[in-house]
Amino acid sequence: MEVSYKNIRVIGFDADDTLWVNETYFREAEQEFCRLLSEYETPNKIDQELFKMEMNNLGLYGYGVKAFVLSMVESALELSNYNVSHKTIQSILNIGKEMLNKPVELLDGVEDVLKKLSKKYRLILATKGDLLDQERKLEKSGLTDYFHHIEILSDKKEANYAKLLGHLDVEPSEFLMIGNSLKSDVLPLVNLNAKAIHVPFHTTWAHELVTENETNGKEYKTINSLRNLLELLD
Template sequence: MEIDYKNIKVIGFDADDTLWVNETYFREAELAFASLLSKYETPNKIDQELFKKEIGNLPLYGYGVKAFVLSMVEMALELSNHQVSNKTIEAILNIGKDMLNKPVELLDGVEEVLKSLSKKYRLILATKGDLLDQERKLEKSGLTDYFHHIEVLSDKKEANYSKLLNHLDINPSEFLMIGNSLKSDVLPLVNIKANAIHVPFHTTWAHEQVSEQETNGKAYKTISSLFEVIKLLN
């Protein structure tokens, strides 16, 4: 599908797994959590139940590492019938602290692409998650100066994007969003008549996955590297 980007004036970037590594650390944490609770259930069952708990807690806790840790603690109590030791709870908290203290690992080409695009376009960062954690990662990344505006959203649905674009006085037809999640970074934008480019990451949280039916007929590009964005826009 041929898409014309000549009217684009503002480009939005997702952060986690678009600019830097994130989901990989959650997969590692899930393995560590399953190991801690191995006396109570199988790894597969623990993983399934933790995911259900996270989804159930989204309206209360939102996204991010802190919400993930709270769900792990709740799940440990439930799976152990409240027999889990204080030492194990401490170990779960330490999993979270370790995640929050991870270095920011930029994905290939990120800084070069931002530097190039910032010469012609207004760039914004539109991500979701815990505000303090996202601010910390952005500071560590060294990318702050490339962005005219930074927004940490509670969620990434059509209403959230519409509100953001209205607030910044951006016409949807002049806006391009770039991210790794079809559910959060692509489909909501296409549905409000904005533009989107999908840059897949090698691992995706189950909650962010969509069916082929949901993407059928939607106008967006999928690329394998951020470097391709520069070619598409030239």
């Protein structure tokens, strides 16, 4: 069935890996972490243990680079049986600082699309992660002025979106969410009877992966580039 967007008044955009590059830097950091811990375990084991630690800490630390660094430090201690050197711990902290200081690399067509859509729709940014880091990236991006509202969420579940839509005084049928994560940017909105469009990024964090069973029967579109939005919403 063809999805209609004629009632849409407000469009929400995810930030990381939808507007700018993000996950690539985490993969690079994981590779460096594996190198630092190579005397204690294999890369595959280090990756597995780090991901397990991130999941264990998610409810306490939330998302973002700072939470990731804390999980790396804790993993390094456990993987080394608490023999890891102070120098290695410092190197792990430096990985995090380098990530926080990365330039913001906009994805193809982002500013052109936001500029055109902002003339017709109310645009909002709805992302999750560390508040300070996301504010910093948004400032570096030069995109702030295109957004009517900016919301940095602790998580992206149905309850979080329902609260956001209530705050914006917009009905689900009038809201469209754009993002790279089926788990965070698409399925929660579809379940609320809002519209959602999936724009995949070439790298996806394991935590954001969903099964085919979870997407069966869900009504949403997938596009290759944000530029395709202009055709869909014309």
